[in-house]
Amino acid sequence: MELNAVATTIFLVVLQIATFLAFAPFLTATIRRTKARLQSRRGPGLLQPYRDLAKWWAKLPLESNASGPVSRYAPAFVLAAVLAAALLVPFAANRAPLAGWGDLLVVVGLFAAARFALALAALDAGGAFGGMGSSRDVAISALAEPGLVLALAGAAVAANSSDLGAISAFGVWRGVGLLGPAHLLAAAAFAIVLVAETGHHPVDNPDTHLELTMIHEGMLIEASGRSLAMLVFASELKLVVLAAVFSAVFFPFGSATEIAAGPIAFGLLVGFGKLLVVGQVLALLDGSVAKLRLLRLPDLLGLASLLALTGLAVRVLLP
Amino acid sequence: MSDQISSRAIREALRRALGHAVPISVTSSGPSSGPSSAPGAPSTANSASFAPSSAPGPAGDEELLVNLAREELDPAILALQELGAQHLMLVAFDLHSIRRRTGLAVEEALAIPNGPIVRLRVELPADDPTYPSITPLVPAAQWDEREAHDLHGVVPVGHPDPRPLVIHEPAPPAAPFRSFVAHGEGVYQLPVGPIHAGVIEPGHFRFSAVGESVLYLDARLFYTHRGLERLVEGRTMTEALPIVERACGVCTVTHATVYSRAVERLTGTVPPPRARMARVLLAEMERLYNHVGDLGNICAGAGFNFGMSRLAWQKAQLLRLNERLTGHRYLMGIVAPGGLRFELDERGLVGLGALATEIEREVRSIVRLLVRSEGFMARLHTTGVLSAKEARRLGALGVAARASGLDQDLRRDRPADGYRDLQVRVISTPAGDAAARFHVRAQEARVSAALIADLAGRLPAGPIAVPLAVQPRSGDVALAGAEGPRGASWLWLMAGPSGRIARLHLRSASFANWPLVATVVPGNIVPDFPLINKSFELCYACTDR
Numbered sequence: 001m002e003l004n005a006v007a008t009t010i011f012l013v014v015l016q017i018a019t020f021l022a023f024a025p026f027l028t029a030t031i032r033r034t035k036a037r038l039q040s041r042r043g044p045g046l047l048q049p050y051r052d053l054a055k056w057w058a059k060l061p062l063e064s065n066a067s068g069p070v071s072r073y074a075p076a077f078v079l080a081a082v083l084a085a086a087l088l089v090p091f092a093a094n095r096a097p098l099a100g101w102g103d104l105l106v107v108v109g110l111f112a113a114a115r116f117a118l119a120l121a122a123l124d125a126g127g128a129f130g131g132m133g134s135s136r137d138v139a140i141s142a143l144a145e146p147g148l149v150l151a152l153a154g155a156a157v158a159a160n161s162s163d164l165g166a167i168s169a170f171g172v173w174r175g176v177g178l179l180g181p182a183h184l185l186a187a188a189a190f191a192i193v194l195v196a197e198t199g200h201h202p203v204d205n206p207d208t209h210l211e212l213t214m215i216h217e218g219m220l221i222e223a224s225g226r227s228l229a230m231l232v233f234a235s236e237l238k239l240v241v242l243a244a245v246f247s248a249v250f251f252p253f254g255s256a257t258e259i260a261a262g263p264i265a266f267g268l269l270v271g272f273g274k275l276l277v278v279g280q281v282l283a284l285l286d287g288s289v290a291k292l293r294l295l296r297l298p299d300l301l302g303l304a305s306l307l308a309l310t311g312l313a314v315r316v317l318l319p
Numbered sequence: 320m321s322d323q324i325s326s327r328a329i330r331e332a333l334r335r336a337l338g339h340a341v342p343i344s345v346t347s348s349g350p351s352s353g354p355s356s357a358p359g360a361p362s363t364a365n366s367a368s369f370a371p372s373s374a375p376g377p378a379g380d381e382e383l384l385v386n387l388a389r390e391e392l393d394p395a396i397l398a399l400q401e402l403g404a405q406h407l408m409l410v411a412f413d414l415h416s417i418r419r420r421t422g423l424a425v426e427e428a429l430a431i432p433n434g435p436i437v438r439l440r441v442e443l444p445a446d447d448p449t450y451p452s453i454t455p456l457v458p459a460a461q462w463d464e465r466e467a468h469d470l471h472g473v474v475p476v477g478h479p480d481p482r483p484l485v486i487h488e489p490a491p492p493a494a495p496f497r498s499f500v501a502h503g504e505g506v507y508q509l510p511v512g513p514i515h516a517g518v519i520e521p522g523h524f525r526f527s528a529v530g531e532s533v534l535y536l537d538a539r540l541f542y543t544h545r546g547l548e549r550l551v552e553g554r555t556m557t558e559a560l561p562i563v564e565r566a567c568g569v570c571t572v573t574h575a576t577v578y579s580r581a582v583e584r585l586t587g588t589v590p591p592p593r594a595r596m597a598r599v600l601l602a603e604m605e606r607l608y609n610h611v612g613d614l615g616n617i618c619a620g621a622g623f624n625f626g627m628s629r630l631a632w633q634k635a636q637l638l639r640l641n642e643r644l645t646g647h648r649y650l651m652g653i654v655a656p657g658g659l660r661f662e663l664d665e666r667g668l669v670g671l672g673a674l675a676t677e678i679e680r681e682v683r684s685i686v687r688l689l690v691r692s693e694g695f696m697a698r699l700h701t702t703g704v705l706s707a708k709e710a711r712r713l714g715a716l717g718v719a720a721r722a723s724g725l726d727q728d729l730r731r732d733r734p735a736d737g738y739r740d741l742q743v744r745v746i747s748t749p750a751g752d753a754a755a756r757f758h759v760r761a762q763e764a765r766v767s768a769a770l771i772a773d774l775a776g777r778l779p780a781g782p783i784a785v786p787l788a789v790q791p792r793s794g795d796v797a798l799a800g801a802e803g804p805r806g807a808s809w810l811w812l813m814a815g816p817s818g819r820i821a822r823l824h825l826r827s828a829s830f831a832n833w834p835l836v837a838t839v840v841p842g843n844i845v846p847d848f849p850l851i852n853k854s855f856e857l858c859y860a861c862t863d864r
Binding site for chain 1: 508509510511515516517518519530531618619620621622623624625627628629632692694695697698844845846847848849
């Protein structure tokens with residue numbers, strides 16, 4: 001029995017890592033594809049993000065002479081932190097591969113750790129854009145974090161657990177009854193945070209060449225070669241993980257309730273379908289909304305916090 | 320025009336200011352015999368409006384050359400400023416190229432509204448090429464004087480910002496970048512460029528900022544300085560054209576036209592009616608594709624992919640029209656001294672008006688959608704405000720000036736070629752922000768499309784060029800301007816021995832407008848700079864030359 005549980009965990013971990021790693025660049029590719037179509041362009045092929053990663057991975061990073069060990073090791077740390085978070089999120093089934101190793105707060109914490117390392121690395125390289133990107137990214141995440149935590153807290157209160165697998169299982173058990181007003185408010189809040197955290201319009205432009213407007217890209221501007229590959233891969237993976245959290249907590253329907261080949265396969269299919277939908281919505285935003293003026297971003301993220309707080313209040317006061 | 324200012328009034332004003340009569344030589348455009356010298360001009364011109372305009376415009380085409388001593392420069396400028404004089408350019412040149420003796424000269428060219436152009440010339444000995452800086456009186460001349468100092472070694476004494484402009488290295492030893500940055504608690508410097516993340520022209524922008532707020536911006540350009548003005552010296556008027564035309568890639572008609580007009584003034588040539596009207600057509604084609612592209616660039620600056628891609632598409636359509644009409648997407652090689660180098664393509668001309676109108680209609684519907692997008696317009700409103708006062712002080716030109724409430728357009732104010740027979744509606748709005756520049760461009764595109772539609776079907780028949788009438792005398796100077804997509808470009812041309820070029824100076828509209836960008840940005844936030852920059856959309860190449 002004990003052996004069986006270990007085998008299940010190993011199976012889920014391998015499955016999750018393999019599918020996420022393989023899928024993350026593809027999700028980015030589909031977003032780019034749709035964006036290109038919205039601009040009447042053909043756009044790059046769906047394999048382009050894989051090719052980019054392979055190209056960068058084969059190159060040694062070029063380091064500015066101002067940079068030290070931080071920018072050398074931070075990319076690996078960032079990727080590792082996001083990967084670790086990925087294993088704490090239920091995807092195909094109603095249990096995270098490493099269930100019991102950490103709850104939603106650990107996931108949030110791992111993202112914060114990744115951001116911290118990336119911000120340090122960007123500062124370490126000594127370029128002006130890195131520092132500018134870091135300061136903006138940290139400011140935005142500081143504003144986004146309350147919304148993120150409060151939105152998840154609402155779901156946790158409903159499920160009476162902070163474990164993402166338990167929250168997901170609770171959602172599946174409740175079925176359509178889950179979609180009450182409190183739940184939808186929290187989902188809206190999380191959606192705004194998702195946009196901000198993954199750097200899409202109207203918060204950030206992932207494909208800009210205008211250095212002065214960059215947020216996330218600004219932090220990557222001094223990275224190159226293998227370091228760049230890891231950082232880009234981490235941000236692609238982060239989108240997958242955040243979207244997976246979103247679907248596990250707010251729309252968990254379709255994920256497997258037992259660990260068996262059939263339901264797991266079905267859960268995987270449904271999961272990727274949901275991720276693709278999230279990606280398409282982001283692409284639509286990129287194509288159809290102008291970027292907000294930077295100093296108006298607090299309004300947007302404040303709205304996210306407000307929505308999440310309202311959702312939580314509704315849930316506590318009107319159970 | 321009752322309030323014409325005659326050369327007599329200017330002579331009188333200068334005499335009063337300087338306390339003695341100054342020698343003034345007057346030149347006017349066109350041969351003294353009038354435009355009838357154009358051979359083969361058909362007497363059966365299509366309509367009344369195409370009859371060759373009766374001779375050069377009354378006073379507007381006159382050029383007065385005033386020779387002054389150094390210390391007379393300031394009082395003369397003050398006297399002319401009372402008549403409303405506007406700075407056109409300051410040009411320095413070496414007297415050696417026209418006379419057998421050493422020495423330098425600077426010329427400040429000013430335009431008197433409803434009056435002639437006045438060139439104040441001061442000759443300077445080679446061993447003491449100093450003169451009192453005019454920038455304190457004419458702030459718009461700040462970059463002109465710095466450039467003249469860098470390239471010719473004339474020294475404007477008392478210039479408020481005597482740092483090098485064109486020559487970057489080596490920096491002068493003492494306080495090389497004084498006033499380059501701001502200082503204070505929490506102020507950091509943000510260097511951007513000259514190499515950018517995108518494929519764009521090189522410029523170095525040094526921001527002094529606190530957090531996201533810009534305190535000070537210094538723009539350092541001239542990374543694409545190719546020495547074009549030096550390159551044309553000693554060449555024939557024909558040889559120089561392709562070089563001048565390539566000062567930049569998107570103002571080719573404007574620059575070829577100012578050059579051609581200057582040569583025509585020097586040689587007393589009047590291009591035939593068909594060429595004069597075709598130049599208007601080409602100039603409006605250039606304006607239209609630039610304005611449409613620039614509207615799209617403003618969208619890019621605001622991060623609005625929808626508008627960017629749609630307008631880029633429309634611009635591409637316009638470039639195709641250009642190609643069908645002239646064989647060149649950027650209209651190169653057609654405008655030449657004496658008229659046109661070759662006939663417009665008949666297939667390109669057929670339906671040109673309808674096609675241009677259709678594209679403009681499409682642009683208008685895109686612009687309507689953009690204006691309805693609250694998020695997009697919120698980015699543009701109150702961003703990068705240029706006040707009318709500042710615009711006037713620094714000599715803003717073109718869209719930048721008209722979006723700040725200045726009602727000026729060379730096409731109407733000093734019409735040349737076919738514009739003399741046309742009424743051009745000048746768009747002006749007072750707000751001065753990026754949104755105003757957006758709207759002015761959108762409406763000017765409409766005016767241009769209407770002009771194209773009007774002209775394409777009724778270009779006068781006849782020859783497209785005449786040979787240059789006479790060979791200019793060594794030392795003769797002509798000044799010509801044209802309203803391009805970015806404002807009025809002016810070209811100063813001095814003939815040397817045997818009809819070759821002794822000195823040419825191109826003061827592009829971008830050159831005059833760049834200092835504005837730097838003054839407008841402080842007070843805005845760093846990530847709005849690309850948007851502000853694109854709302855001015857100035858060229859680097861024709862600034863740097």
